[in-house]
Amino acid sequence: MFRLERLRDDHAPELLRFETENRSYFARSIPDRGDDYFAEFGERHKWLLELQDAGTDHFHVILDGDRIVGRVNVVEAANGSAELGYRIAESATGKGLATWAVREACTLARTQYALTRLTARTTTDNHASQKVLHHTGFHQTGDTHLNGKPAFTYALDLGES
Ligand SMILES: CC(C)(COP(=O)(O)OP(=O)(O)OC[C@H]1O[C@@H](n2cnc3c(N)ncnc32)[C@H](O)[C@@H]1OP(=O)(O)O)[C@@H](O)C(=O)NCCC(=O)NCCS
Known part of the structure; x- marks a missing residue:
């Protein structure tokens, strides 16, 4: 059973494991985050939480038990619009997880993030x-x-989701 949680301080160690273990997998389709990202993970995590507190960015982790298997983010909100991003652990792909998590994020965007x-x-x-x-x-x-x-660029009118 998977669940989505809003990013918290205590997700940091498990999120670092997720990013480290899947680094080469992600780099096959999206740009590698670079060594600095991993070296400065703790500081960056705090900065993400500050952005989240400010209300411009909403970060979510996808959990299978205690294990992070993905993330889906809604970032840089301005004038009612924000950008969606997601990544799923290699071991959890092909099960409809990204599709499920994006649907959940769309619902949150409409109902919680206005x-x-x-x-x-x-x-x-x-x-x-x-x-x-x-x-x-x-x-x-x-x-x-x-x-x-x-x-390609994409858009979703949340009135339609
Ligand atoms: C892209 C990604 C998020 C998909 O996650 P996922 O949980 O496997 O996605 P889902 O299972 O919900 O759906 C994937 C769909 O793509 C299809 N698919 C998977 N690999 C494919 C391929 N090489 N070519 C065509 N379709 C493919 C699946 O069959 C599925 O379609 P279906 O539901 O019609 O069968 C995941 O592979 C990932 O994190 N990749 C690396 C990071 C990334 O690319 N993020 C997105 C940046 S825009």
């Missing part, structure tokens, strides 16, 4: 991520580049 629109971006070669966005009602809004690679 947002009316979510946007997302994914590189054109990330077919699994595109499927997740398609399954959760996002529509493609255009083309862009993400870290030097061709990418």
Whole structure:
């Protein structure tokens, strides 16, 4: 049974394990976070919680028991809109987890965070991520580049979710 929890201070050690164990897996589809991210993880975690307290960013971890198996974030909220991002542990992929977590995040965005629109971006070669966005009602809004690679932009009107 999976559950979504809003990011807390005490998630830090388990989140670091999740990011470390899946680092090479994530780097196959999205840019590596870099060595500094891991070296300065504790400070960055505190900074994320400050952003969350300020109300512009909402971070969530996906738990299977005590184990973090994914994260889904709603960040940089402004004028009713925010950007969605997600990543799932390699060992937990292919079970519909990202689709479920994105749906949960959309519900929270609408009901708890007073947002009316979510946007997302994914590189054109990330077919699994595109499927997740398609399954959760996002529509493609255009083309862009993400870290030097061709990418699609997406949006979801939360009135429709
Ligand atoms: C992309 C990612 C979030 C998907 O997580 P997940 O829990 O496996 O996703 P789901 O199971 O909910 O759905 C994945 C869909 O993609 C499909 N899929 C998986 N790999 C695929 C591939 N190589 N090509 C095409 N479709 C693929 C699955 O079959 C599934 O579709 P279906 O429900 O129609 O069968 C996960 O692989 C991940 O974290 N990747 C690395 C980070 C990343 O890319 N994040 C997104 C950045 S925009």
